[in-house]
Amino acid sequence: MLEVKYNHSRDPLLRRPLSIYRTRANGQISFLYKEVGKGTRLLSKRRPGEIIRVLGPLGKGFRLIHDRQCILVGGGLGIASLLLLAERLKQSCKLIILLGAGNASGIPTIEDFSRLTRNFHVSTEDGSLGQKGMVTDLLSQTLLEIKGMAQIYTCGPWPMMKAVYHMARERNIPCQVSLEATMACGLGLCLGCAVPRSDSQGFLHVCKEGPVFNADQVNWEYSQ
Ligand SMILES: Cc1cc2nc3c(=O)[nH]c(=O)nc-3n(C[C@H](O)[C@H](O)[C@H](O)COP(=O)(O)OP(=O)(O)OC[C@H]3O[C@@H](n4cnc5c(N)ncnc54)[C@H](O)[C@@H]3O)c2cc1C
Ligand code: FES
Structure with a gap:
């Protein structure tokens, strides 16, 4: 869940859920998202070096099945x-x-x-x-x-x-x-x-x- 509000604003209050798209050995994680509304629009305005607060990873992911x-x-x-x-x-x-x-x-x-x-x-x-x-x-x-x-x-x-x-x-x-x-x-x-x-x-x-x-x-x- 990513916090999308910034500049001390309270809006939008709710975090937005995004899947972790990719991870790197150096600890970096990437997201792939589509701009559909206010939250994702605000996220797309963030610039390199800015801090985004993330809560996660949350929930349960895919279970790996290997024999087929x-x-x-x-x-x-x-x-x-x-x-x-x-x-x-x-x-x-x-x-x-x-x-x-x-x-x-x-x-x-x-x-x-x-x-x-x-x-x-x-x-x-x-x-x-x-x-x-x-x-x-x-x-x-x-x-x-x-x-x-x-x-x-x-x-x-x-x-x-x-x-x-x-x-x-x-x-x-x-x-x-x-x-x-x-x-x-x-x-x-x-x-x-x-x-x-x-x-x-x-x-x-x-x-x-x-x-x-x-x-x-x-x-x-x-x-x-
Ligand atoms: C587990 C999970 C993983 C997701 N992973 C991705 C991802 O990797 N990439 C990606 O582009 N999108 C992903 N989504 C969808 C993404 O969360 C929504 O597109 C985003 O929250 C919309 O926020 P918004 O403020 O831009 O849009 P809004 O203006 O809030 O709404 C625009 C549309 O998005 C839907 N929406 C709004 N808030 C949420 C919310 N909190 N959860 C789900 N849908 C919402 C609304 O029903 C509406 O149709 C994921 C959703 C879930 C539940
Ligand atoms: S988002 Fe609150 S219970 Fe799932």
Whole structure:
């Protein structure tokens, strides 16, 4: 969670959640974010050398599964939570990376991913980069081609992750999802990030129990 207010202002009061995109041996961490509103706009105005207060890392990340091929499906800026995972998985399993966005500018750091595996595919809705269409089209082709056990990891817009979950479930492939929810405290106190559970036993708290869950824990009929 990054504090975005500055110059002694109290506005915006709430920190904004961002995934750690990359880490370096010297302790540096990087974020990849899209300017969508006030908080991210303020963040984009910060200059080198300025101090940004960060609370984290928070919550629970992806669980690494090594004994099978791993398929990463990223949509839009959801790719920001997948690079570290891809770098770790690359060392121990066959890695397939599928990324999608509305247009080419939606995947600004494509080389970070393409250098990790030959099994790298990209799609854009307008056809400006890679195959024209949705990233779920790439996933459907991939699922026809693969043999043996697989694990899916995904992060992106809710409708995309819902579609990925259904495709995985049809083929009995386990799927981990990294959810986005509006967050306030980031510590499990305010319950602002609650998403209904599939078993109707209450809510999943994205900041503390997640943001990564097994996809079958989530009630996908919930609309944010
Ligand atoms: C676990 C997690 C990881 C994330 N990682 C990234 C990332 O790596 N890169 C990235 O670009 N974005 C990421 N996001 C989304 C990012 O947090 C929001 O885009 C950002 O908080 C918007 O703040 P804003 O003030 O610019 O926009 P606002 O003006 O507040 O709102 C603009 C839009 O962003 C949504 N939003 C606002 N506040 C939040 C919030 N606190 N949490 C979630 N959504 C919000 C609103 O619903 C609205 O649609 C992540 C979200 C979560 C929950
Ligand atoms: S953001 Fe407060 S409980 Fe999750």
